[in-house]
Amino acid sequence: MASNATATALREQLSKISGLLSLQSPDLRRDLEQQRNTxxxxxxxxxxPIRRLPPELIADIFLRCLxxxxxxxxxxxxxxLLHVCHAWKHFAExxxxxxxxxxxxxxxxxxEGYNSIVESWISRAGGRSLALSLEGHETxxxxxxxxxxxxxxxxQALQLDLSSxxxxxxxxxxxxxxxxxxxxxxxxNQWYCDSDDEADEYPWSESWEQDxxxxxxxxxxxxxxxxxxxxxxxxxxxxxPHIFTHSxxxxxxxGRFPGVDVSSSSAYMLSYLTLPALAHLTMASCDLEFQPFxxxxxxxxxxxxxxxxxxxxxxxxFSVDPAFNCSLIEAIGTGxxxxxxxxxxxxxxxxxxxxxxxxxxxLGALCARSHGLSSFSFLWNVTSSSEDGRDVYAELTxxx
Numbered sequence: 001m002a003s004n005a006t007a008t009a010l011r012e013q014l015s016k017i018s019g020l021l022s023l024q025s026p027d028l029r030r031d032l033e034q035q036r037n038t039x040x041x042x043x044x045x046x047x048x049p050i051r052r053l054p055p056e057l058i059a060d061i062f063l064r065c066l067x068x069x070x071x072x073x074x075x076x077x078x079x080x081l082l083h084v085c086h087a088w089k090h091f092a093e094x095x096x097x098x099x100x101x102x103x104x105x106x107x108x109x110x111x112e113g114y115n116s117i118v119e120s121w122i123s124r125a126g127g128r129s130l131a132l133s134l135e136g137h138e139t140x141x142x143x144x145x146x147x148x149x150x151x152x153x154x155x156q157a158l159q160l161d162l163s164s165x166x167x168x169x170x171x172x173x174x175x176x177x178x179x180x181x182x183x184x185x186x187x188x189n190q191w192y193c194d195s196d197d198e199a200d201e202y203p204w205s206e207s208w209e210q211d212x213x214x215x216x217x218x219x220x221x222x223x224x225x226x227x228x229x230x231x232x233x234x235x236x237x238x239x240x241p242h243i244f245t246h247s248x249x250x251x252x253x254x255g256r257f258p259g260v261d262v263s264s265s266s267a268y269m270l271s272y273l274t275l276p277a278l279a280h281l282t283m284a285s286c287d288l289e290f291q292p293f294x295x296x297x298x299x300x301x302x303x304x305x306x307x308x309x310x311x312x313x314x315x316x317x318f319s320v321d322p323a324f325n326c327s328l329i330e331a332i333g334t335g336x337x338x339x340x341x342x343x344x345x346x347x348x349x350x351x352x353x354x355x356x357x358x359x360x361x362x363l364g365a366l367c368a369r370s371h372g373l374s375s376f377s378f379l380w381n382v383t384s385s386s387e388d389g390r391d392v393y394a395e396l397t398x399x400x
Contacts, residue, residue: 003046010043045087059095070101072108072117099124102147106136106161109144118147129156129179137188140167148175157182162233169214172221180222185215186231212236212272216244219273227251230266245274255284270296289327306336314342326358333365342375 017036021029045051050058065077074080078099081092092098099121108114122130132155138144140163148155152175162168162185210233219225226248252275254266267288273296288296306328315337317325325345332340345359359378366373 007043007046010039010046013039014043041086045085048085048087051087055091058091059097062092062095063097066098069103071103071105072114072121093124096124096126096128100128101131103133103135104147106134106138106140106144108136109138109146115143115146122147122151125154127154130154131157131182133159135159135161135188137161137163139163140170145170152177153179155180159184159186161186161188163188165210165214168210168218172214172218175221177222178224181224181226183218183222183225183227184229184231185218185233186229187233210236211238212269213238213240215269216240216272219244219246219249223248225249227253229253229255230269231255233266233269236268236272240272243274244272245276248277249275250277250279251282252278253282255282267293303331303334303336306331310337311339312337313339315340316344316346318346326355326362329359329362330365333362339372341372343373344375344377346377346379 014036017032017039021032021036050061053061062077062081065081067076070078072079074083078092081098082089102118102121104118105114109118130151132147132151134140134144134147140160148171155177156179158177158180160167160171160183168185215233215236219228225246228249228251230253254269267283270288271292278297317328329345331337332343363378
């Protein structure tokens, strides 16, 4: 009833102002037009159908407007919601759930007004947990890292595009991330370069070495981390003096960017870690030999490691280090994994004759033991037209 009375009063005011506009001088007319616009805006707010909806329903509608990736874009939610009317603007600004995720374009951090928009965005999230991505090619200068300052304790998920090995050191300087459960580190050019020519434009496109101690410091700063993804981060240097134990990391993903045909799995990082909570390990390419990998998992010999999983019936090795394949097949040939029935080895790396012959010997040991393999596949990248190819194929025995 109060809204209806206010609407009636506003309509009467608008009618009165419209009648006066034609009788006034230009200066007075401008003042009246401003009064008319203010009254019309208030009337629109009162008559807006969305005002008759419960606040929780409005919140649900606004949240359903959000795109999959939230960026500083005034043509999509949530920023577009600020430019409809005063009522929508107020509701959107006071709905923290709209502002808990943001992809920051570091290449725009020096442009006028961009930083203030990012700061306002983060402040509207209140004390909620944040999912923040710093994407772009800009080196992590103090100005680029301004969005992280002041909200580091709120960050639950963080993705960093690293333009140089020093960027990771800059992000953890004097910062702790107690709420972080998800971390992604990627070389910047791997996300953005569509061709080799484009990658050549950036000085960091060549292979660079990441200080392993800095990465360990990052893990130490995120003491509650659960999932960590490394994309094209390899060639670690400056080994830490001690093995680092992270007690909550359960899902490490050590991989390369899709479509990049370079062995870069970041598997070397496992040499510096102990993960007692490990539940799921993904590696795009195992660059470790069998013994260091076995040490990481169990701190025992390869034979002891296989003895811990005696019920394995199917095993598929794809693009694994040649020495890893050899040690594994040799261990199986001694009687470990007694229940295995399906074994596949996709060795997509260039064929190395000594490793090939070691695997042939191991397969011979399997045949001699009358092992119960019902399915076996061995794909080796050697061309039959090459001299090496003719040599290795000639050494295949009938039972193999």
